[in-house]
Amino acid sequence: MVDENADNEMVDGTRDIIEPPKIDRTIMVALSETFKDGVFDVDVPLPNRAVARIDPGRVKPIMQFLLDNGFDHLSCISGVDHPPDKMEVVYHVTSYSGPLVIALKASIPRDDPKIDSLCDIYWNANWYERETYELFGIIFNDCPYLKVLLLPEDMEGEWPLRKDYAGYPNPT
Amino acid sequence: MGIFVDIYDAIMNFLIFFFSTWELAPWVRGIVGGAVIGGVFGGALVMVYLERKFLGDIQSRIGPNRVGGRFGLLQLIADAVKLFTKEDIIPANADKWLFIGAPIVALTSGFLMVAVIPFDLLVIKGNEYALAVSTMDVSILYLEAVSALAIFGIFMAGWGSGSKYSLLAGFRNIAKMIGYEVPLGITIISVAVMAHSLDIVEIVKAQSSIWFIIAQPMGFVVFGIALLADVGRIPFDQTEAEEELIAGWATEYSGMRWGLAFFAEYFHAVVGAIVVSLIFLGGWNGLPLIGNLWIPGIFWVIVKAIFVMMGMIWVRGALPRLRIDQVSDIGWKVLIPLAMLNLVWSTIIGLMWA
Amino acid sequence: MTHTTTQITSPPKPSEILLHLGPQHPLQPGPFLLDLKIEGETIREAELKIGYIHKGMEKVFEDRTYIQILPLTDRICYLASNSNNDVYCRGMEELLGIEPTDRAKYLRVLTNELCRIQSHLLGIGEYTTDVGFLTMFIYMVREREGIVSLLEAITGSRLNHNYARFGGVAHDLPPGYKEMALKTLGELKKLVKSHDEMLSSDSVYLKRTKGVGVLTASQAKELGVAGPPLRATGVEYDLRRVEPYLVYDDLDFDVITQTDGDVFSRVKVRLLEILESIYIIEQVLDQMPTGPYKQNVMPYITRPAPGEVYSRIEDPRGEMGMYIISDGSDKPYRFRIRGPAFATAQALPPLLVGTYVADVAAIAASMDSCTSEVDR
């Protein structure tokens, strides 16, 4: 672990000489140009917020593109349930050097909720993915450690945050 | 003050005269031994009480003040009553005999130490009688040897509890004490070199003109640090570090078994304080240059020991805890060289003195 | 950094022990289970298991009206209840399209900063007790009582303040507040400076903390932490500066950074941030405008238009975000809480690998995570 990071730091040190990537709304233009059929419905509702829909199959290259362009902080991964047929995974990506937060939404079918894991790109995606998995039942392909995080292990499979969850309010 | 001295001398005279004429001196020792153990027990109580009140003062708290008047004097009695009436549990996967034996071994080591501690030197008809259970000419070595028995007690507790926290604490204790018994021993040797004797009585007598804390200040510092480690008080309380190992080697102990184990520690601390007052602070010799002001020597020993105890509590209030590897570092790399240096110093001074 | 550092991959070898710290353990306020695989005193692998006080807040919030949620946001993290109120109200104000009054903005900054001070004081206190420095813990909590009294004078509560409202705040300042606050804060400033001096000069403390649990800037970014642990590595990332909200762009303050990224720096950042917060509060009390502290008509029954908002502020622990989706009814469709302590808790196991058992307490407490918010 230590050696690896020493390397990282050296890489960072040399990278500082290169002009730092721009953290502003132009990234959205670049994003929709790079991924012509992967990113759509781009909107900037507030000065520091941008929203877009993405193709769930191309989530990994899109995120890699954002990471390369300075969006180095995955803020949050949330699941949203839209019965009867859809589920959404919302990624909030931001940067340690600017205020812009990009919300990327990927719609996936509710009866087969699967999407690629981001653990290779953002290290801290792991717990968010585990949380979304246990609460919604969304399966993240290739997530290295996909099992319950917050719930007791016997509650795996109940998916409590889905809208049709029967265990709320608590019957006991 | 004079009247007290008279009464004290009269009682001691009577005891020694009465029993020595019957040639049953062992009984004197027995009585003195009982009294001394009782006294040190009382001293341990005082230390626990001081710990709660004086430490409370340091931490801007009040400390116990509800039972036994506004100073909470009966607080420890209440604690003891509660501990005595708790249920007695031996955990299922504990090693029963080690678990039961550990506090006993720890406390026994304390009792054995008390046997050679002189509290005063009585001069009756030209003969000198040390007010101690037993006098021997290697008493300081004996003290050092039996004090190390307590390490076995703690390791027995750590191993026998069947708990991982206890086990880690036991390991830590061994690792720590291997490093700290050495400087402790070397410092004791340098004191003995300066006094030309291994007998505590002779060591104290050698301090009638100048205390050893003045003659070898470095020795005092080394001894004090090693003693803190020996009795396991902050910054050397890795064996019961609350935030890491719950309660360390005593994690699985409850009720009076825990009470005994807890008390054994304080017993050691009190004995340690008395030893410091004897071998560095002049013992019953009173103050340097002033003498003992016709106050019985036992009083001086107790007062000095209480000061040492308060110093220990003060250190506890003022310092964080060290890590176990740092503790070993300090022991091997700092204290032992310093103790060696002190030995050289005390040899030179001791030879010149002679 | 691979994912194997966040979990225990294999059963312990004969020379290793699996040590479970928790769920009941005096390490931190709040239950969690930290599994350590140790060899001697060295940690080989660490795994953090959370969820012991998972309350299911996000589900409960979907079943509450917007104004009912407001007092519940206090309970997300009880040490940052004002920040949580504030981030929720800011999100709702975006959804409802209203703007808080000027005086309310200043009052919110005031309570947020007071909240930051008391949280940092308790955080440092917890930390010092974890390195065995009980006295400093007691001093810190003693000083915290003064700040809690100041908050209590405004909000009427010691811990869960429930102070911010949509477009305003709940109460105005009590009379004579400024003098009281300046007196308490002046004393606190002196005390914090003296504690800082004490902690920076105590050799045993320095031995325990310097060079322990080091995070470099790139590591910290990779692990996704924010707040004091990140600023201790030298990254000047503070949402009050990056994305100024309320009136922070009118106020003069420095973003506190340290360069070492070790345990000592994290605590130092918190200590200096207390002083900086006191400076902010003094400005706020000077510049406080008169005027209404709440809207003329408070929007108690709210049905925001369908839409969504992600609002975030600088919590005492880092970036606190809330993602609210409205479907036009009086209850939120989805309510997502992105807590800062969740991110720092996730970053804990990689930091622990290779350190000693005794450092676990120091490192865990220096990250100052709040179990209630981790679990939600």
Add this chain to the structure above:
Amino acid sequence: MDQIEIELPSNVAFTTTSAIHDFIKSSPLQKLVNWGRKNSLWFMTHPMGCCGIEQICVGVAHYDTDRFGIMPRASPRQADVMMISGYVTKKYLPALKRVWDQMVEPKWIMMMGECAISGGPWWESYSTVINMDEIFPVDIYIPGCPPRPEALLDGFIELQKKIEAQQDRTVVPNPADIGV
């Protein structure tokens, strides 16, 4: 402290000898014992939520429970009082029961705050266990969200009154209960 131990039967030795108890009952010793117990209530450091913060505050300088002889202890073996100071979840309940079993008799349990007493704001959540008084023999309820430190101190004083009126009973353990 191994996780696997949860399944093991707790094989504990009881020292409830009826002769001792009869003697204690028939003498002023009972009063002495109660006096000792009530003035030496050590509670387990076990903060679980908002109330945990007040629990911390009450133990130190400003409210100093040490005045009453009330101290925090980290190990359940040495504690007399367990405070449930927050929500008990389905995940936490087994551990909590185990900690309660590890404490030695006589022991008391205090419910601190609305969450522990009735469920508080989260009573209907999927993750939580309510009706804690059916699971633990609760002695004292301290309402509040969270209760102020003064209320917590008052709870301790009420517990002291309760202990003062307590009579030890002769308990013959049912062999089936202790798994012999």
